[in-house]
Amino acid sequence: MTTEQTLPPRADPAPRGIFDENLLAACISCGFCLPACPTYRMTQDERSSPRGRITLMRALEVGRLEPDDPTLREQAAFCLGCRACETVCPAGVQYGSLLEQWRDHQWRGRHVPPLARVLRTGMEMTPAFTTAGVVRRAAPRTGPARPETVHLMLGCAERALFPSVSRSVLKLLPDAVDVPSGQGCCGAMHAHNGDSAGSRELAEKLGQRLPGTILTTAGGCGAHLAHVIGRERVRELSEYLLEYWGEHPERLPDLAEVTVGGRRARAGLQDSCHLRNGLKVTAQPRELIARVADYVELPSAGSCCGSAGTYSMLRPKDSQRVLDVHLDEIEAADLDYLIVVNVVCQRQMIIGLRRRRSRVKVLHLAELLAKGLP
Ligand code: SF4
Ligand code: SF4
Numbered sequence: 001m002t003t004e005q006t007l008p009p010r011a012d013p014a015p016r017g018i019f020d021e022n023l024l025a026a027c028i029s030c031g032f033c034l035p036a037c038p039t040y041r042m043t044q045d046e047r048s049s050p051r052g053r054i055t056l057m058r059a060l061e062v063g064r065l066e067p068d069d070p071t072l073r074e075q076a077a078f079c080l081g082c083r084a085c086e087t088v089c090p091a092g093v094q095y096g097s098l099l100e101q102w103r104d105h106q107w108r109g110r111h112v113p114p115l116a117r118v119l120r121t122g123m124e125m126t127p128a129f130t131t132a133g134v135v136r137r138a139a140p141r142t143g144p145a146r147p148e149t150v151h152l153m154l155g156c157a158e159r160a161l162f163p164s165v166s167r168s169v170l171k172l173l174p175d176a177v178d179v180p181s182g183q184g185c186c187g188a189m190h191a192h193n194g195d196s197a198g199s200r201e202l203a204e205k206l207g208q209r210l211p212g213t214i215l216t217t218a219g220g221c222g223a224h225l226a227h228v229i230g231r232e233r234v235r236e237l238s239e240y241l242l243e244y245w246g247e248h249p250e251r252l253p254d255l256a257e258v259t260v261g262g263r264r265a266r267a268g269l270q271d272s273c274h275l276r277n278g279l280k281v282t283a284q285p286r287e288l289i290a291r292v293a294d295y296v297e298l299p300s301a302g303s304c305c306g307s308a309g310t311y312s313m314l315r316p317k318d319s320q321r322v323l324d325v326h327l328d329e330i331e332a333a334d335l336d337y338l339i340v341v342n343v344v345c346q347r348q349m350i351i352g353l354r355r356r357r358s359r360v361k362v363l364h365l366a367e368l369l370a371k372g373l374p
Pocket of ligand 1: 027028031034088091
């Protein structure tokens with residue numbers, strides 16, 4: 001009798017319950033997602049692909065790998081969380097949810113990358129962001145949320161770093177929205193940094209403070225909010241403007257073309273990954289840009305710019321490698337403006353183009369459209 005005949009077949013230990021069983025089982029290992037994945041394109045390493053990472057998650061789930069395994073730790077951090085893999089996946093794998101569950105487990109306790117811990121704490125300092133937003137003159141608050149009104153959400157980082165975005169929205173939508181006080185944080189950054197429970201709690205609280213429809217100017221915040229409180233309650237600026245102006249043509253402003261040096265400006269777009277791959281909003285920002293400028297489609301517009309929530313701070317070298325591809329294309333396209341629809345993309349692009357001493361200006365879509373107002 002051979003050894004093979006005497007030993008029972010090796011069974012994996014019971015699942016650890018880290019992942020939703022159905023989500024983890026959905027991947028059929030077809031590999032369609034590999035060319036869409038920025039980290040796979042950079043490395044050509046299967047472990048840095050969506051399929052490779054799902055294989056690692058499965059090994060973690062059944063105990064074949066421990067959370068402190070170096071490959072697991074590296075790949076949980078190297079992934080941008082851009083969800084480009086979801087958009088091309090024929091099996092409907094919800095990679096974004098799997099990544100949240102992975103980081104939630106992987107980055108627990110002592111395994112949290114030290115900088116991620118600092119950033120999580122920083123993002124809980126909502127009063128500091130609120131104060132910065134007031135000092136820097138983000139859209140003025142209008143008091144408690146009014147019933148039956150669409151509420152403009154002031155993202156934590158956006159109100160502090162780019163206050164003119166919310167002011168521009170009010171110019172585009174006069175009397176159509178309120179700006180409730182005491183909004184708090186939506187929790188999107190917490191979700192990206194391994195704190196699923198905290199991120200849900202923040203989104204639910206924000207949904208209670210702003211009952212009804214919430215208007216967001218950041219794809220990342222919008223996708224996270226929609227995931228927690230429901231897509232029907234969340235509108236991103238570009239989709240809302242087209243809907244609102246379509247329903248109320250009398251409120252459509254007479255937008256003039258934006259010019260540079262006496263000619264119509266040339267403007268490209270950097271998609272927000274979570275707006276594109278999460279909320280599936282792609283055509284609307286392009287259509288709105290084309291109303292006031294010559295729209296130029298950049299080859300990598302739909303691919304992550306490397307900002308990816310807190311990624312540019314946690315993995316600056318990898319973030320820069322991802323960004324360089326975009327900067328090369330922007331310079332080659334001879335643009336006047338690069339338009340963004342998310343706060344972290346705005347910061348990433350401004351820093352990158354400044355380093356290259358580029359003449360291209362970075363504007364949020366709201367800021368570009370406001371330039372065309374009479
Ligand atoms: S994630 Fe989707 S596209 Fe990628 S290997 Fe799995 S089933 Fe295929
Ligand atoms: S989220 Fe982005 S970086 Fe991560 S596996 Fe998917 S495509 Fe690759």
